[in-house]
Amino acid sequence: MDISAAAFVVHPSSGVPIYRQLMDQVRGMIASGRIRAGDVLPSVRELGAALEVNFMTISKAWGRLESEGVVEHVRGQGMVVTAPRVSSAHREHRAAVRVLVDQAVVRGVQCGMGREELLGIFKSAIEENLK
């Protein structure tokens, strides 16, 4: 789907730079599910003309989103929203949690616990902590 220029609103006289307003709006639309992987952002010219802001401002916003991996430039299509990826920070957190889980599993096995018993412990820990 081509995302319409009308989906964007900017306030030039806000203290927040226009390019950042646009980046926030794209991220917001992705987070809320209004736009999905494969959707195409409006072109720099189209959006610049519609919002009446400097075209370089738009290309700066799209460029930064591209370097963040939120969109990618596809020849002949424009800026295409990529599938949401696991961010690098999140990947690190996963790795840290995995270390703790490994320790717990090893400890359980050493005490003679089996697969079902360990899963039961994890399940009840999750249930009790995620309330």
Next chain:
Amino acid sequence: MSELMVEAWGLRKAFGDREILRGVNLRLERGQVTGLLGLNAAGKSTLIRCLLGLLRATSGSAQVFGRDAWELGAGEKSRLGYVPQEVWLFPTLTVSGMVNYTAAFYEGWDRVFVGDLLRRWDLPVSKSCGLLSPGERQKLGIALALGHDPELLILDEPVASLDPLGRRVFLESLLELAGDGERSILFSTHITSDVERVASHVALMRGGVVEFHEDLDGVKDRVKRLRLSAGAEFPAELGLSGVLRWEPCGSSGVLTVSNFTESLPEELRLKWGADVLVEDLNLEEIFVAYHEGR
């Protein structure tokens, strides 16, 4: 992209013993759209006239397309467009007569573009120039400056006598012109919201010098207002660099800085045990902060 269109270095201009420009440094690269801000009498028009070779600098240098502004030849002038505050027109010529007269000086005059602009502005083409309103004169002046598709466009308060609708059309045509990144535009104005929309860069003139000329977003990132509140009283001086304004009031205070970094709130928290609230400023607030502070 880094080709220099305009370069002023240590530019000074005095009229008698009144020095208006006191060492201006300014570099405009190809593709930049710069809004030139400053109080009345800050020297904006004098700077523009020196850059165009209409005034001769007292000392320092002003170069356009790499050539001394005072010695521009026909070749450089044909790549230049200028809209003065007071547009000069033949009072007896009609609007279309004035357009034809100007077009005759240039190869590659874009009749379609100019005709389209006159239509969007509702300019009466058969009216005598002497009978035009100030707004109409300004619109015609802009159309005449754009007709030969200049690489460098310099405008001295182009929107001062335009109504909101005329201003809109003008801003749209500026955006179109700037769109391919091949041209540079320098325009002086008092309307900061126009700069925020159209400009990539902003220059601030104060007391005869260019205080700063930089990326508009960069300015918004570095000039911030912080609201502090602590358990104890704040001193009259915070001992920080880059303070534009510091208004202590008992155990709270409002601090405006020109060199904000992400670590500043934390520093203030540690040093004063203060709660810190960071506020973004728009260009008008930044302009005011630069003038009331010192």
